[in-house]
Amino acid sequence: MNKNLKHIAIIMDGNGRWAKERNLNRTAGHEEGAKVVRNITTHCSDLGIKYLTLYAFSTENWSRPKLEVEFLMKLLERYFRSELLIYLKNNVKFKAIGDLSKFSKKLQSVIKDTEEKTSSCTGLTQILALNYGSRDEICRAVKKLNKQNLEPSEENINSCLDTAGICDVDLLIRTSGEIRISNYLLWQSAYAEMFFTQTFWPEFSTQELDDIISDFGKRERRFGGI
Ligand code: FPP
Numbered sequence: 001m002n003k004n005l006k007h008i009a010i011i012m013d014g015n016g017r018w019a020k021e022r023n024l025n026r027t028a029g030h031e032e033g034a035k036v037v038r039n040i041t042t043h044c045s046d047l048g049i050k051y052l053t054l055y056a057f058s059t060e061n062w063s064r065p066k067l068e069v070e071f072l073m074k075l076l077e078r079y080f081r082s083e084l085l086i087y088l089k090n091n092v093k094f095k096a097i098g099d100l101s102k103f104s105k106k107l108q109s110v111i112k113d114t115e116e117k118t119s120s121c122t123g124l125t126q127i128l129a130l131n132y133g134s135r136d137e138i139c140r141a142v143k144k145l146n147k148q149n150l151e152p153s154e155e156n157i158n159s160c161l162d163t164a165g166i167c168d169v170d171l172l173i174r175t176s177g178e179i180r181i182s183n184y185l186l187w188q189s190a191y192a193e194m195f196f197t198q199t200f201w202p203e204f205s206t207q208e209l210d211d212i213i214s215d216f217g218k219r220e221r222r223f224g225g226i
């Protein structure tokens with residue numbers, strides 16, 4: 001494994017279009033997408049990747065139809081309940097980023113429980129971005145800085161972000177053909193290599209991830225140097 005690849009972040013897009021192409025309800029796309037979350041997480045764990053951050057629900061996703069939002073909330077709850085044993089079996093630590101206070105008490109509690117029960121795992125850390133938006137995260141970080149009377153240095157800002165203690169993103173992938181970052185890990189992706197694939201998330205495979213990782217290895221990263 002490429003030792004310079006520690007942190008992969010993915011914008012899992014295209015669930016709805018995948019379902020539409022098959023004359024299915026959009027929710028069927030999310031259901032299928034959740035299975036891919038598991039496959040890709042296990043694969044990254046096998047590859048020895050340190051951090052995998054997945055965009056599961058954005059601060060803007062609340063504007064979707066009520067029924068779809070409700071479905072996603074239930075799906076997340078179900079996912080955490082069924083996933084715990086798999087996290088533990090694979091030595092995967094789970095962490096949530098985002099403003100969790102907007103979720104139901106029940107969902108907040110299952111998220112917290114999953115974080116606690118996997119806290120001593122030492123392999124991959126799977127980070128789910130939940131009610132996450134970079135601008136919201138940066139605003140919350142600035143409030144924390146002010147409260148602690150800290151000067152706004154890069155180090156202090158880093159330590160107040162939801163991703164405190166986690167290294168910057170090395171590789172950022174977006175599925176479904178859209179070429180934009182959509183308020184995702186803006187600070188943390190300052191020097192990330194970006195890959196955009198046409199594949200809809202429910203069809204994203206471990207083979208395609210391997211191909212992207214292989215291309216990543218051929219990119220020359222200069223971090224602003226020469
Ligand atoms: C984008 O597809 C996907 C989302 C808004 C949510 C991502 C959710 C999942 C992959 C499933 C649930 C996740 C977990 C961790 C259980 P879209 O609906 O925007 O697709 P479209 O652009 O084709 O409409």
